[in-house]
Amino acid sequence: MAFYQAMPWHEGEEKIHKLTRLPSADNPTHPMLPPMLAARISRSPTIALGTINNEGRVWCTVWGGDVPIAQQVARGGVLGIRTQVDASFDPVVQALYGGRTDGEVVQNDPKAGRMVSGLSIHLEERDRVKLFGRMLAGSLSVEGAGNADANASSEGEESQEGVNGTRGTTGNAQLVLHITQSLGNCPKYLNKKHITSYATAKPRLLSDSPILSAEAISHIQSADTIFIASAGPEDMDCNIRGGPPGFIRIIQQETQTQSVLIWPEYSGNNLYQTLGNLTLDARAGIVVPNFQTGTILYLSGTTEVLIDESAASVISKTRLAVRFTVTAARFVADGLCFRGTLSTSNKDVSSSNPAVSKNTADGMSPYNPRVRYLISELDEQTQKDNLTSSLPPNEYRNNTSKNNDTERTAALVKKTKLTPTITKYRFRLASDSGTSTTPLWQPGQYVILDFSEELYMGYSHMRDDDPTSLNDDFIRTFTVASSYVAGRNEIEFEIIVRNVGSVTRWLSWQNDRGMLSVGVKGFAGTFRFEDLKVRGADRVNVFVAAGVGITPLLGQVRKDEEEEAGRLIVLWTLHVRDIGLVAEVLKVVSGAVRMQLFITGTSDIAETSTEVQLLAEIESKLSEGRVTIQRRRMGEGDLIGVEAKFGVKVANWYLCTTPAMRKQVQEWLPGKVVDFENFDY
The missing domain is CATH 3.40.50 (Rossmann fold)
Known part of the structure; x- marks a missing residue:
């Protein structure tokens, strides 16, 4: 039996823990590769890898195929990887093998070899193992290729202009790593996919511009999975980010001088190893695969970690997000030497929560929050068509009346069940709410209610009984179904609600004896019918x-x-x-x-x-x-x-x-x- 001392957190990890108000805890990372994790790795058909090339760029890739793609080949954490790869355009392949495609062994100093981070992942079983180590040796063999294969750029060499549509080749890669860190991670946001080998891949470079094309943007918007590599002071990290298609946002500047990606950091295992790295070293590499078509987008760039208001200002209802500015890119068609299809074989549909069965029916993780957009993210025509639409919850502070500067509370005083699933609720605002001479709401507006004090139960790593609650701020908006009556000492408003989710279901269970009190964050929206007095009678x-x-x-x-x-x-x-x-x-x-x-x-x-x-x-x-x-x-x-x-x-x-x-x-x-x-x- 082996015993080891917990690895220390580095400065960046400690900083992000403090910023997110995380209580202190030991680092669960193993300073080796335990047999249990080695066994899990041998069953996984895919592995994501990250490294830093000679230009100092962080890149990430994902390889896959027949099991085992990786397995322990010697004691002491020596891991061997063998699979077919894109030999021409994969930036990690170029960094590891330095452009050699003739099958000759590339050897590294065992103590100072190239740093490589990894994520062995079995999407269909929702299992992943994080890895870090150094490259000991490797070889890349392309049939008929010499040392300077025309289709394979050498290490650090960027593709030239006019390469759109350039054909590449695939090769057989072997890689030997000495693993010095490992960690079994949770399955929370893994969207199930059945992986199969695809030996006939023919990579074709579509673009190497850091300004993303419309096709590349569409590729990102349809993605439900990305992999990210980051660099720490003395190591690297590779991890996955998953969610519903659209969870990654793209900001393309009008001047077309840069492309920016933003994604929310959902509630995870509270280690924040990736974000810890990014707080010290802003460099990161991202790979965005399309498992069905084989198209893959490699991105390298710089990041900024967004917390609280800075995160909520770009993605509605989120406290933590990452902004990624692209500095280099490779967009490759048919670049994956494997394929993946959404798996419908679910092991978690036995949950008593109906949301679990519904959300996992197509292999998507039940923990994925739905995508919530800001008004500013709607397309131009939608904005024009929606001039009188309501504003998102995180924008209400700047769009409500002056009377909404202080959060109020409201007590439930009457409940009328109209149908088996629809209920009318009457709330009475706190006594000081009626002191203003200005109406608290206008006809057609909605009220923003905060149920977090009643429903938030603190941090939880996993909640199989109610997965989506982990990323829920418990703030809801309901159209006010009553007019404001001036002059009353007690101000009341009504809402009519269908029981459709965790908050409305919980609300339907409450009695109307005035014991339930919820936060009122304000009234907003301008969905109001035009007064037609000045128009013709018809x-x-x-x-x-x-x-x-x-x-x-x-x-x-x-x-x-x-x-x-x-x-x-x-x-x-x-x-x-x-x-x-x-x-x-x-x-x-x-x-x-x-x-x-x-x-x-x-x-x-x-x-x-x-x-x-x-x-x-x-x-x-x-x-x-x-x-x-x-x-x-x-x-x-x-x-x-x-x-x-x-x-x-x-x-x-x-x-x-x-x-x-x-x-x-x-x-x-x-x-x-x-x-x-x-x-x-």
Whole structure:
């Protein structure tokens, strides 16, 4: 049995631990390669490697193929790697073998060999082992190649202009490393992939410009996995970053002088070895593979670690992120000598949490948070179409009224269940909230509620029962479904919520005795229907809503102004199981708007069901002409036929639906500006 003293943290790791307020703990890294980790490595079909070339650039690559790609070949942590690689454009291959492709052995000083970091990874089993060591020897053999193969650049040599489409070759690589550090890492953000060898790869250099092309940007945006190599004071690190496609952001400067990548650092094992390196040495290498097509993007550059507000300002709802500025790149088609497809063989679908089964059905990690965008990240046309949309939570501080400078609290005082999954909640603001003469919110705005005090349970490495909770700030936005009433000592607001996630599910369990108090971070958003008094009498606004998307209407109805009644036409679609919401809404808007209701799902349930009976009761009580109900789906003709049906001209289109339906409606209304409530961030 071997015993060893825990390795010390270096200065950069200690600094990032302090910045992230991490309590002190021992470094779990092994100063050797234990047999248990060696056995895990021998079962893995892929390995990512990082090194520093003679120009001082940090590069990263990923190799893969038939098992074993790597295995211990001698005592004392001697690891052998053997696989097929891109011999022409892989920058790590060029750094390790110095351009030799004739199979001759390249030897290093055992004590001062080239530093190499590694990550042995079995994506299908969600298993990984981090490695660091020094190169002892290696060889690269390309069939028919001499010492100066025309397609293989030598160590440190950058490709020349005009190489777009240059053909390369593959070769058989052997590499021997002396491993002096190892660590078995957690599987949290590994997206499962089944790896197979691809012996017929024919690498082709698409670009070597550090300014990323549109094709390279699209390649990054579709990636769910990247590997990153970084340099410490006396060693190197190689690790993986995974997430849903789109988790990496690209900032391409208008001047086209540099390309910048930003990615969030999700809640991990709290070691921060990569970030510790980057706080001391900003250099890093990234490789972005497309496992299905074999296209691969190699990037080298400099980094900046973003913490708290600096992180939240670029990626919504994140406390930690990395900004990477590209200084060198290689974009290679068919550069992987292996292929990977998303695996649907899951070992974690037995969890009682329905989110786990749902998120792992396609092999994606259940811990992946969804991508949340800032308004500034939306494309130009979306911004134009969304001039009245709401603002992301992390921007509310600069976009709310002066009354929102101090966070308030609100107590739940009434709870009304409208359907099995939809509930109306009334909250009462703390007593000092009504002291201002300025309304706390305007019609159409949303409230930002902070549930973290109730739901955050502190740091946890893994939560198989509720994976997505580890990256949840428990801040939610809900459209205010009531008008502000001035002059009251007790200020109350209502929200109508569907039970769709951890926070709303927890909220549905609470009682309304005034015991629950949540933080109110403010009110924001400008989704408001235009006042049409100055327009012609035949001008109307049209609001298209789906399900609980009707809530922006409830705070804006104007039943007190008879001349304005009917200046808003509402097209609302929802499933019959939500018919209880219809009864609630009609209490508020009856007589104030003209509404067409489209009820779906009636053919799937019996006429004697509670839902269909309630629907029939509502239909029997409708006043003539103001509200009509049709038992079918809303269609394109319902929208484009509004003007003819009602004898009016549409001044503005408004929309609050799911993103899928939003896209459909926009296709039905080509050339029309559609203002929508946006929750894509």
